[in-house]
Amino acid sequence: MHNPDPTQSPRATRDLTAGEVLAPYLHARAADFLRGLRQHGESGADTSGADEAAGTLRAAARRISGSLHTFRPLLDTAWADQLRTELAWLSGTLAQEQACTSRLVRLMDALNRLAGGPGPVPAARGSESAGLTVGAARAGALLERQLTLARTRAHSAALQALGSSRFHALADAVALLASEVPLGPAGAAPAPEVLDASASVARRRLLDAVDALPLSRAAHPYNAEALALAGENQDAPWHHTRLLLRLHRYATEVTALGSEPDAPLYEAARALDRHRDAAEAAAAASAAARTPRIAPATAYALGVLHADQRHEVEAARFAFQRVWHTAAVPVP
Amino acid sequence: MHNPDPTQSPRATRDLTAGEVLAPYLHARAADFLRGLRQHGESGADTSGADEAAGTLRAAARRISGSLHTFRPLLDTAWADQLRTELAWLSGTLAQEQACTSRLVRLMDALNRLAGGPGPVPAARGSESAGLTVGAARAGALLERQLTLARTRAHSAALQALGSSRFHALADAVALLASEVPLGPAGAAPAPEVLDASASVARRRLLDAVDALPLSRAAHPYNAEALALAGENQDAPWHHTRLLLRLHRYATEVTALGSEPDAPLYEAARALDRHRDAAEAAAAASAAARTPRIAPATAYALGVLHADQRHEVEAARFAFQRVWHTAAVPVP
Numbered sequence: 001m002h003n004p005d006p007t008q009s010p011r012a013t014r015d016l017t018a019g020e021v022l023a024p025y026l027h028a029r030a031a032d033f034l035r036g037l038r039q040h041g042e043s044g045a046d047t048s049g050a051d052e053a054a055g056t057l058r059a060a061a062r063r064i065s066g067s068l069h070t071f072r073p074l075l076d077t078a079w080a081d082q083l084r085t086e087l088a089w090l091s092g093t094l095a096q097e098q099a100c101t102s103r104l105v106r107l108m109d110a111l112n113r114l115a116g117g118p119g120p121v122p123a124a125r126g127s128e129s130a131g132l133t134v135g136a137a138r139a140g141a142l143l144e145r146q147l148t149l150a151r152t153r154a155h156s157a158a159l160q161a162l163g164s165s166r167f168h169a170l171a172d173a174v175a176l177l178a179s180e181v182p183l184g185p186a187g188a189a190p191a192p193e194v195l196d197a198s199a200s201v202a203r204r205r206l207l208d209a210v211d212a213l214p215l216s217r218a219a220h221p222y223n224a225e226a227l228a229l230a231g232e233n234q235d236a237p238w239h240h241t242r243l244l245l246r247l248h249r250y251a252t253e254v255t256a257l258g259s260e261p262d263a264p265l266y267e268a269a270r271a272l273d274r275h276r277d278a279a280e281a282a283a284a285a286s287a288a289a290r291t292p293r294i295a296p297a298t299a300y301a302l303g304v305l306h307a308d309q310r311h312e313v314e315a316a317r318f319a320f321q322r323v324w325h326t327a328a329v330p331v332p
Numbered sequence: 333m334h335n336p337d338p339t340q341s342p343r344a345t346r347d348l349t350a351g352e353v354l355a356p357y358l359h360a361r362a363a364d365f366l367r368g369l370r371q372h373g374e375s376g377a378d379t380s381g382a383d384e385a386a387g388t389l390r391a392a393a394r395r396i397s398g399s400l401h402t403f404r405p406l407l408d409t410a411w412a413d414q415l416r417t418e419l420a421w422l423s424g425t426l427a428q429e430q431a432c433t434s435r436l437v438r439l440m441d442a443l444n445r446l447a448g449g450p451g452p453v454p455a456a457r458g459s460e461s462a463g464l465t466v467g468a469a470r471a472g473a474l475l476e477r478q479l480t481l482a483r484t485r486a487h488s489a490a491l492q493a494l495g496s497s498r499f500h501a502l503a504d505a506v507a508l509l510a511s512e513v514p515l516g517p518a519g520a521a522p523a524p525e526v527l528d529a530s531a532s533v534a535r536r537r538l539l540d541a542v543d544a545l546p547l548s549r550a551a552h553p554y555n556a557e558a559l560a561l562a563g564e565n566q567d568a569p570w571h572h573t574r575l576l577l578r579l580h581r582y583a584t585e586v587t588a589l590g591s592e593p594d595a596p597l598y599e600a601a602r603a604l605d606r607h608r609d610a611a612e613a614a615a616a617a618s619a620a621a622r623t624p625r626i627a628p629a630t631a632y633a634l635g636v637l638h639a640d641q642r643h644e645v646e647a648a649r650f651a652f653q654r655v656w657h658t659a660a661v662p663v664p
Contacts, residue, residue, distance in 0.1 A: 113560050132618075135635075201522060221553030222647030228445050286464075289632045299628035300621045303467075303635020308559060311643055315554035 018194040019187030020075050020264070022279045025254045026067060030178035033060035037171060040162065054158070058094050061087045065176070066250035070202045074194060076182035083177075093161045096154035099280070104147040106281045110308050111136045111143075111301070135301030142288050142298060199251040203329060206244040210324065215235055218317040227307055228312035235279050236319065241271035248329070264327040273318035278312035285309060350406050350526040351519030357586045358399060362510035365392035369503060372494065386426050386490070393419045393426075396509070398582035402534045406526060408514035415509075418502045425493045426485035431612070436479040438613045442640050443468045443475075443633070467633030474620050474630060531583040535661060538576040542656065545569055550649035558646035559639055567611050570649065574604035580661070596659040603652035610644035617641060 036056030037183055045048035065087040068080040070199035161167055181187075186194050214234070226232070249269060252262070282305075288294075289302040368388030375381035397419040400412040447468035493499055514517075518526050546566070549555055558564070569639060584594070588638040614637075620626075 058625035107506075113556070221650060222643065224445070224640070224647075226645070227636075227643075228448065289628065294628050296621065296626050296628055299631040300635040303336065303632040303637075304559075304639045305635075306632075306645070307636045307639030308556070311554065311556070311559075311639070315556075318553060 001113070016191045017188050018071075018191045019181065019183045021191045021195055021239060022067065022071055022074060022187070022254060023181040023183070026064060026181050027178055029060045029063045029067070030174050033057060033064065034178060035172045036060060036173075051204070054094050056100065058091050058098075061091045062246070063078075063250050064174070065091065066247050067254060069262070070247055070251045071186070071195070071198045071254065073198055074187045074189075074220055075184050077184065079182045083170075083173055087168070090161065090167065090170060094158050097151055097158055100147050100154055102153035102277065103281050103284055104144065104151070107143050107147075107284065107305065107309075108140060109280070110305055110312075110327050111140045113306055114308060115301075116187040132301060132304065133298075135295075135297035136305075138295060138298040139285075139288070139305060142291060142294065142302075143284065146288055146291075147284065195255050199248075201257045202244070202247050202251045205239070206248045208328060209237065209241040209244050213241060213321075215321040215324070218314075218321045221318055223314065225309040226317065232279075234308070235275075238272060238275050238320075239279075242269070242276055245269050245272060262327060264323050265329065267323040268327050271316050271323060275313055275316035275320065278309045278316060282309035282313065344457070345512075348523045349520050350523045351387070351513065351515040353523045353527060354399070354403055354406060354519070354586060355513040355515070358513050359510055361392050362506045365389060365396065366503075366510060367507045368392060382467065382605075383430070386430065390423050390430075390550050393423045394578070395582050397423070398579050399586060402579055402583045403527070403530045403586065405516070405530055406519045406521075407516050409516065411514045411533045415502075415505055418498070418505070422493065422502060423501065426490050429483055429490055432479050432483035432486055434558040434609065435613050435616055436476065436483070438609060439475050439617065439637065439641075440472060440480075442613070442637055442644075443472045446636055447633075447642060451527060453573050464633060464636065467627075467629035467631075468637075470627060470630040471617075471620070471633040471637060474623060474626065474634075475616065478620055478623075479616065512539045527587050531580075531587045534576070538573070538580045539661060541573040541576050545573060545649075547656070550646075550653045553650055555646065558649065559642040564611075564642070567607075567645070570604065570607050570652075571611075574601070574608055577601050577604060594659060596655050597661065599655040600652055600659050603648050603655060607645055607648035607652065608639045610648060614638050614641035614645065648651070 033056075036053050036059075039056060040050060040053035043053055065084050068075065068084045068087075115133045214225075217225055219279050225234075245265070245268060249265060285302045285306040289299050289306070365388075368385050370392075371385035371388060372382060375385050397416050400407065400416045400419075404412050428540055447465045546557075557566075577597070581593075581597060581601060617634045617638040621631050621638070
């Protein structure tokens with residue numbers, strides 16, 4: 001990590017007020033949100049169109065919400081807090097369906113890899129392999145049933161949310177945001193000073209969270225940390241770091257307008273996404289194993305799958321610590 | 333790996349015949365064997381003494397057998413082949429009991445690590461963890477039953493072997509070897525020339541076997557190669573390399589008398605031992621999961637355990653490739 005001169009800000013923001021930098025960013029994200037909403041209305045029975053629209057909506061909601069959080073001191077705080085609550089509700093509701101889909105894909109890919117790919121069991125494989133293949137097929141069917149049901153429920157919940165009066169009030173608030181941002185008094189202060197102060201709080205929180213992670217342990221490949229119960233209990237700080245890293249990235253989108261995105265930081269974020277996805281997939285495998293009256297072969301395959309995904313968690317921690325050291329996050 | 337001048341041999345062997353170098357080594361190993369045998373007879377009900385004596389016997393048998401194989405061209409080949417067959421029978425028989433013990437220890441350690449250590453389940457742990465802890469306890473009891481039974485059988489087989497007339501004939505042959513080595517015509521040739529030629533055949537076989545291993549794949553941590561079925565089918569070349577590395581190490585004990593043992597080579601050998609042990613432990617977990625009428629929670633814990641040990645296999649491959657590059661095995 002390098003530590004550039006903290007008085008240096010992108011040239012374009014030098015002579016503007018904080019509000020003049022933040023408002024266009026929020027206008028643009030609000031416009032994204034409304035575009036996603038329009039696309040969703042037009043998608044009808046086209047599920048890939050609806051998925052894309054939901055993705056656009058969620059990405060815009062995350063960025064608006066993150067900016068309201070990070071730059072709260074510049075804003076009308078009562079308004080910002082209320083809008084953030086509503087955006088969090090929407091994002092959470094919309095995220096479930098996609099999460100079920102990607103969890104199922106991740107678990108099916110892992111089962112295929114573990115059991116040696118789809119298709120019939122080659123005769124050359126011994127009884128051990130055949131046993132895992134049979135168990136894996138049953139485990140796959142069980143997971144597909146459970147996660148498809150969860151996805152259907154999430155889909156209904158999302159449709160219900162998008163038709164609710166709560167959502168219409170939120171959409172109205174975002175529509176207003178597309179043209180007007182309710183600033184507080186600090187919004188009139190010079191941009192570098194006030195924006196940087198808020199952004200460095202976000203950066204400080206991220207750096208503190210990363211400092212608290214067991215990175216030197218994660219740097220040892222095959223430390224077998226994540227599979228043990230103690231490792232599972234350690235997931236939370238990594239998940240929290242993932243959210244703080246996202247807030248930092250969104251803050252840099254506001255303050256470093258037009259500069260190149262930081263590739264290692266993006267890689268670090270992807271490693272933490274993978275960490276979260278693998279942890280949730282492992283939990284889904286574990287939950288499926290608690291289904292009453294399953295065959296031992298199914299439970300065995302779910303145990304293998306659970307351990308496989310916990311090793312993915314460990315691998316993601318390894319990947320994160322490796323890329324983090326190359327990420328340019330200036331110390332505030 | 334460096335490539336020293338192949339005409340350089342340890343000074344002490346320069347002016348001797350091959351037989352004059354090989355015979356004292358075989359005399360000493362035969363004496364070790366007889367000492368182990370005497371200890372075993374004296375150990376009576378002292379199991380740790382009996383284990384130590386069996387270890388001494390096996391180590392001596394492996395070294396005699398390895399030397400007879402590598403330096404076969406210098407020896408009376410009919411005699412050497414016959415003695416090797418008998419030593420292999422004895423080593424194989426004696427190895428089983430120790431293998432069962434260490435497999436059980438390895439699996440119990442892994443279960444304790446996975447389930448968060450022995451003792452009662454802390455209330456703070458969720459139902460997921462409690463489920464694994466219960467399953468792990470049952471899986472542990474099952475493995476203990478199965479491996480203790482196997483160990484008892486192996487113990488009886490070893491006692492029977494040591495009391496057999498086949499063993500007494502072998503002990504007589506080794507007693508003769510302690511004072512006289514049946515050499516062939518090449519035994520009278522100068523030591524550097526003939527010993528090096530035999531030792532380099534062993535070295536060449538080892539290097540070829542290592543070249544054929546997927547080392548660049550193993551160098552990527554978390555490649556998830558060993559857990560997949562394709563990975564299990566790939567164990568054999570690693571096991572074979574382990575045996576060739578042992579033959580090479582024993583050959584250097586003969587040719588490089590008095591020089592320091594090569595630490596990286598020893599580490600590489602230990603990585604391959606760990607590879608073999610983890611692969612066999614994984615197979616034992618898998619076999620236990622095929623016990624009829626086990627509870628799904630037990631099968632689940634055995635699946636986690638199997639995957640954990642297959643990751644140990646992957647970790648051992650990673651460790652081997654890392655240390656191998658620092659090992660000084662001259663290219664013949």
